[in-house]
Amino acid sequence: KAEQEAKQLELLEQYKIDLVILAKYMQVLSPEFITEFPKIINIHHSFLPAFVGAKPYHQAYERGVKIIGATAHYVTPELDAGPIIEQEVVGVSHRDSVADLIRKGKDLERVVLARAVRLHLRHQVLVYGNRTVVFA
DSSP states (O other): OHHHHHHHHHHHHHTTOOOEEESSOOSOOOHHHHHHOOOEEEEESSSTTSSOSSOHHHHHHHHTOSEEEEEEEEOOSSTTOSOEEEEEEEEOOTTOOHHHHHHHHHHHHHHHHHHHHHHHHTTOEEEETTEEEEOO
């Protein structure tokens, strides 16, 4: 993994990349990678801080939630705990299956990620500690 990340960092530097977007990456980056390249945005398929990690729609279904969401955040060494840039939710009911939650969530993820990237690129996000101030 360290070798793979070293190659990735080399490419980021070579091509002068200044922002990385993690969409369906489904791997945990090492703290060393994040320290070396801190401008990383992740889209997580839940309304954080609920349902961190893998299979959040399954977790939400089992819990019987009434809303599901998506969260775009800056990546930190702690999994799914970075400063939140953008979030959105949609209602669900007892009639929805896990597949329904996944379908509804995918639409939210696209919208939330697009908004977060736009806000970041327009310099409308100020990170303060583990929080953000978003100037919309």
